[in-house]
Amino acid sequence: MRSVTPTSSRTVxxxxxxxxxxxxxxxxxxxxxxxxxxxxxxxxxRCAASFKVLVVSSQFEGKPLLQRHRMVNTCLAEELKEIHAxxxxxxxxxxxxxxxxx
Amino acid sequence: MNSLIRSTARCLRAGAAVYLPxxxxxxxxxxxxxxxxxxxxxxxxxxxxxxxxKVVVFMKGTPAQPMCGFSNAVVQILRMHGVDDYAAYNVxxxxxxxxxxxxxxxxxxxxxxxxxxxFVGGCxxxxxxxxxxxxxxxxxxxxxxxxxLETEKESK
Numbered sequence: 674m675r676s677v678t679p680t681s682s683r684t685v686x687x688x689x690x691x692x693x694x695x696x697x698x699x700x701x702x703x704x705x706x707x708x709x710x711x712x713x714x715x716x717x718x719r720c721a722a723s724f725k726v727l728v729v730s731s732q733f734e735g736k737p738l739l740q741r742h743r744m745v746n747t748c749l750a751e752e753l754k755e756i757h758a759x760x761x762x763x764x765x766x767x768x769x770x771x772x773x774x775x
Numbered sequence: 776m777n778s779l780i781r782s783t784a785r786c787l788r789a790g791a792a793v794y795l796p797x798x799x800x801x802x803x804x805x806x807x808x809x810x811x812x813x814x815x816x817x818x819x820x821x822x823x824x825x826x827x828x829k830v831v832v833f834m835k836g837t838p839a840q841p842m843c844g845f846s847n848a849v850v851q852i853l854r855m856h857g858v859d860d861y862a863a864y865n866v867x868x869x870x871x872x873x874x875x876x877x878x879x880x881x882x883x884x885x886x887x888x889x890x891x892x893x894f895v896g897g898c899x900x901x902x903x904x905x906x907x908x909x910x911x912x913x914x915x916x917x918x919x920x921x922x923x924l925e926t927e928k929e930s931k
Contacts, residue, residue: 738904739894739895739896742896742897742900743881743882746881746882746883753883754883759884760845760898760899761899
């Protein structure tokens, strides 16, 4: 007779860890063709997932700030349901180069 | 702390369904239908709220006592520009408002700023507009003369 090892608790933990900095970074790169992404986990504690992101993408060219931010919000729609606080900076590659040289 | 309050509110809401009055034939009015009506009313109210005043802010806490760093930043920026007369709604006082305004604006976080009934953005956007001079321009369109223009004049 074989005993069944309960794996449900471990699976639940893995699901809760889904919204991580890496996950966010990968999703942004994939969906917004970002050339550079910085994701900072600013969560003060485990209970309040907070992130600060810098996204550099040519898809932002010619788009006003609000539209750029909405693009990022749409990309992370599922994740944002779990995230408590979210800061974002959206730059075109040109703006980013200029910022770096300052 | 917030999650405790949230889960309590959720329990209370779920519990309310148990005490629904039964109709004569024993049918129970669906709680979900009533909740949906309340939610739709809120969306309509929000439509009026954002148009009633030139500058409207949905925030955590009040301008006198902000309860969140991002909400505080919005209050400080507006104050810097001499904008003291605006409508501020405290989402911490009303969980339905807190969730409803996110649906209304299609924006996931608080604070949220509206100019002339149009969604401007959150703290990030307001800060960038303040830094690049756009905020002074937008306030001018609202007929609000930014206090920062005065200081610029004085320094020249």
